Amino acid sequence: MTIKISKVPKTMRAAAIDHFGGPEVLTLHSLPVPVPDPDEVLIALHTAGVGGWDADMRGGWWPEGRPHFPVVLGTDGSGTIAAVGSRVRRLQVGEKAYAYSFNNPKGGFYAEYVAVPATNAAPVPESLDLKHAGAIPTTGLTALQGVDDALRIRAGDSLIIHGASGGVGTLAVQFAKARGARVLATACGADAVALLRRLGADVAIDGCGGDILAAVRDFAPGGVDAVLAFVGGKELTQCLHAVRADGKVAYPNGVEPKPRKRRGIEIIAYDGVPGVAEFKRLGRAVEKVGLKVPIAAAYKLEEARKAHARLAAGHVLGKIVLRIR
Ligand SMILES: NC(=O)c1ccc[n+]([C@@H]2O[C@H](COP(=O)([O-])OP(=O)(O)OC[C@H]3O[C@@H](n4cnc5c(N)ncnc54)[C@H](OP(=O)(O)O)[C@@H]3O)[C@@H](O)[C@H]2O)c1
Structure with a gap:
């Protein structure tokens, strides 16, 4: 398997949980950087979205199967493509991308890197910066x-x-x-x-x-x-x-x-579903509308527990995000 790759470390910082519980179970971990399969891309994340479903999963709701702890939460975000699997043609190393992968098998987006199927990622729409693009995939x-x-x-x-x-x-x-x-x-x-x-x-x-x-x-x-x-x-x-x-x-x-x-x-x-056609349509709609993305609050990766506490307090106008880079 040949992988086109920029400089990627072996380990990364990630906000992960070792067991289910309240916001306090989210702690900073050092974890291996996931390695992308031939149809996957590795994204060096800039921003991750924080959603109510992340809090549900942190608290013990699990969509299917059993979690393997430590679990890195987060279903979406944006960043720069750091590596592409050997079969990926649509996205290039160095390109800005945003992605949505629910319950991603190789770990979620509260991390410096995430590996997702290439079809779950797309180039960032021109009118959005990485912070706002990272707030909207899901x-x-x-x-x-x-x-x-x-x-x-x-x-x-x-x-x-x-x-x-x-x-x-x-x-x-x-x-x-x-x-x-x-x-x-x-x-x-x-x-x-x-x-x-x-x-x-x-x-x-x-x-x-x-x-x-x-x-x-x-x-x-x-x-x-x-x-x-x-x-x-x-x-x-x-x-x-x-x-x-x-x-x-x-x-x-x-x-x-x-x-x-x-x-x-x-x-x-x-359900909201990702895919190549789905992201193309989203990109066109973002540009047509001149989409405004209200961000209520942004926290550092190491403050993920604060982000979840803010979410739990309610009355979030728009979206909460994590600033990773
Ligand atoms: N299946 C899928 O693919 C998928 C994907 C994304 C989201 N979802 C689901 O979609 C739902 C919305 O997600 P979200 O992220 O937009 O949640 P959200 O940010 O919590 O938005 C819900 C909004 O409803 C407001 N609200 C509460 N009671 C209200 C009332 N009586 N009248 C008017 N507004 C009221 C809340 O305001 P206050 O906080 O001020 O009360 C909040 O801003 C969630 O249930 C989520 O799980 C599903």
């Missing part, structure tokens, strides 16, 4: 696929984006507007509502205290065409009441409690 793909694939939003559609001030929602608002939708977005608190207005929502309301149904009556008197939900619960049920007959509701798996079935409304659960 959230950007999930937001765009919710708008385009799950709901098939068309120009003129009326859409509620519920729970829109977080990592996925802040991007979904912008993608839905770019597809020509009329968007009513919900968030909690005046600062979050103001952010959604700045991101282009036609109407932004407080979904924690406000009357969602009253707002929808003005926005779409016959009911909305669709709902894209990033948080579950009784307010999401209110949103369902606001959907017209034959309308649609979509949510990415992970949103709890899930919306209950309702006669006359299609309910779609989906």
Whole structure:
């Protein structure tokens, strides 16, 4: 196996866990740098995204199989390609790339290096720097696929984006507007509502205290065409009441409690998926929109536990990231 490689050390710093627990179980480790297989790339990471699913995994939720400790968390990030496997042609050593690999077999993104399948990585869109690109692989793909694939939003559609001030929602608002939708977005608190207005929502309301149904009556008197939900619960049920007959509701798996079935409304659960075509479409959408990526806070790699404590405190407007280089 020939691997094209830039100068890569044998060991790296990584924020890893030796057992499940609270934010305090995230500690700095020295671990071997993963070696890429023929179809993989090694990325020298600049930024890693921090998501609620990382905290779930840290706390003991595991998608499949059993973890092999120490576990390096993190599903996405950005950096520079440091090595490519012998079969990789699409990405070059030295190129800036961003990537998404959920429960990555060779370790996650809270580290100086990550080895991922080349199809899970793509060149960074020109309009984004590494910090902002590293914040969006998971959230950007999930937001765009919710708008385009799950709901098939068309120009003129009326859409509620519920729970829109977080990592996925802040991007979904912008993608839905770019597809020509009329968007009513919900968030909690005046600062979050103001952010959604700045991101282009036609109407932004407080979904924690406000009357969602009253707002929808003005926005779409016959009911909305669709709902894209990033948080579950009784307010999401209110949103369902606001959907017209034959309308649609979509949510990415992970949103709890899930919306209950309702006669006359299609309910779609989906996952954000990476891939060559998926990243190309994301890249085009990022450029078309001039995507704004709200970053609520950035922490050093060795402060990963602080990042998780901040996540647990809630009211994160946009995304939390780790600064690795
Ligand atoms: N399956 C997949 O492929 C996939 C991929 C990505 C994400 N997901 C899932 O998608 C969901 C969203 O992810 P995310 O990273 O965007 O989460 P997030 O950052 O926590 O966003 C959720 C937002 O909803 C807001 N919210 C809470 N209650 C609300 C209410 N009653 N009305 C209006 N807004 C409310 C929260 O605001 P406050 O914090 O101020 O309460 C928060 O900003 C999560 O469940 C995640 O697990 C799934």
